[in-house]
Amino acid sequence: MALSAQQIPRWFNSIKLISVITAPQLRQCSQRAGKTLLCGFSAQPQMSSDNFFLQWGFKTYRTSSMWSGCQSANSGRQESNSARSTLLPSVNEQSQKTQKTPNFDSELSLEGLDDLPLLSPLQPVSEEEAVQIIAAPPLPPVSFTLRDYVDHSETLQNLVLLGLDLSKIEKQPDAANLLLRLDFEKDIKQILLFLKDLGIEDNQLGTFLTKNYAIFSEDLENLKTRVAYLQSKNFSKADIAQMVRKAPFLLSFSVERLDNRLGFFQKELQLTVKKTRDLVVRLPRLLTGSLEPVKENMKVYHLELGFKLNEIQHMITKIPKMLTANKRKLTETFDYVHNVMSIPHHVIVRFPQIFNTRLFKVKERHLFLTYLGRAQYDPAKPNYISLDKLVSMPDEIFCEEIAKASVRDFEKFLKTL
């Protein structure tokens, strides 16, 4: 402390009453800085021993750096306050200042200033007090990473042990502040129990929460209403659990929005209610993602690629991912399959898996079969090779059974392309 109490000059005596309000604050500061605050902390028995020392060390740091701000003994009300308040030093300080002044007005007396117990570094301190001075480095008030706070916050420790990936979350702009301000007992536990009731296993909670940490700031009642709405639409409990697991943001959507989206899929694809339900359960991110790519892809299938509506419905019930596929890749794949491999529409409809594979795989295998003379894709003719066998098999099985060649031959062929 650069300015200790004994350096307060005697001219304080002559200062008017208004400015003397600062003096008791200073005196109180100086008193508190030197002495241990056992009396203050005994009123809060639920704090663990680590945090006790943490706040002590924290306080000495603050009095030394912020001479004008004095904090009260009541600043450490909750265990997470030490971590929480580092991010908002000025706000806490102000609130404590206004709390402090009424309490100490009674001690206001000009004569008492001369009897200030002058604190100096050379002043002898008792053995007990010496043991209780902690010299740990203080928590940084501002940081770019949660690594600085994880050892001092039980909330963060419990979240890491659950499986939450803090390194991914801290990259989001406001996520870290949100997590630090939460209290495990009050907010997080209820949401966790709710998720467990829904059917999400312990080991899946980590990945779920890493994606949707904002669920902690949702109201539990809202979440229950949304689950009730889904149940009213005849989604079974297991279905809802699967949907929530695959699309973590589902429960953050309001009932109205979910309703609109389900309605959109039913109208756009003109499917029955049961088929829409199955589709959404298989690919729940249709409900949480953007709807523009789906509309565009439907137009592409219908107008550009020339599929009829019932063909599109059939393909989509088999491979729901086609609705959100990249338009450019779709057109390139279709162009190669239809024009180069000369496969007509009705055969493609039977094997929509071809739209889900990488184009280079289709090209390499087709060129190998052409080189060997086995490229027969017409179901009517002998030695017919179906498209799903072409793309869905790993290399070894493809080479042995379909191409009737060895994997080494396939590799040698690839090096001639």
Place this chain on the structure above:
Amino acid sequence: MGPGGLARLHGLFAAYKPPGLKWKHLRDTVELQLLKGLNAGKPPAPEQRVRFLLGPVEGSEEKELTLTAASVPTLTDHPLVCGPTFTSLKVGVGHRLDAQASGVLVLGVGRGRRLLTDMYNAHLTKDYTVRGLLGKATDDFCEDGRLVEKTTYDHVTREKLDRILALIQGSHQKALVMYSSLDLQTQEAYEMAVRGLIRPTDKSPMLITGIRCLHFAPPEFLLEVQCMHETQKQLRRLVHEIGLELKTTALCSQVRRTRDGFFTLDDALLRTQWDLHSIQDAIQAAAPRVAAELEKSLRPEPGTQQLPGLGRPWDSKGPSSGLGLESCAGH
């Protein structure tokens, strides 16, 4: 795995770039696969830190407090808090290939990137197989470009083609001598030229050290080209100019690099082999050869050098061309 894996990841290796893939995408894919392999190793043991905790003195009746040192587990270095250990790797690319070309692409990892500069300065030759198509001309000399001209090609024979290729090789040989800044009147220069060891000293335009026709079946023909300081576009332009010399037109349907310096097709890794273990094995397998060849190439004395490429006779190059494959695979 982490530290041991990274230590074996310094050096040069070759990958086979398929047509249609940009070289940068290949480099990024290789880097991602290597990072995936390095981060997949088993996580380190949980760390501990020492904290001084206040507790009552044992064996004392009064309420005395004393500090005891305790080793407490810490989460500061847990992978879920810091993130993966490896987030980027330095991978460099040697002589580039454009998107439509395919073939051997040399990549360097870590300290091997320095060897890429050495390879560049060694001015080693590269082998290409170039497939041409007579009768058409396009604006970018490729099959999918805008068609400019169509001509007949019945008058083209193998002899005419060979004569033109010999002319090309001769003129490029003269250019090679000029760019190597050697005085051909001296005995040493003559001996080097006889053994085919002349190399350019610095930057030069494309120099073709050898060109011959492997297969001629009009309208298609297959050339094998040995060159240096080239780009694939210049090779396609070469095919176009050969067409013009033959009083017809030609375009190039395939450019494939079969050898880059001392990396051949056998050393090149296919797409399925772009993972940590295969790349580490490839680096280790190539390391002694790389060291020996670079040392020979960069040594100043010209007499005892035995550089690859021109020194070998034509018929020792067996299966690298397209002809070889027809006999081994299939029926």
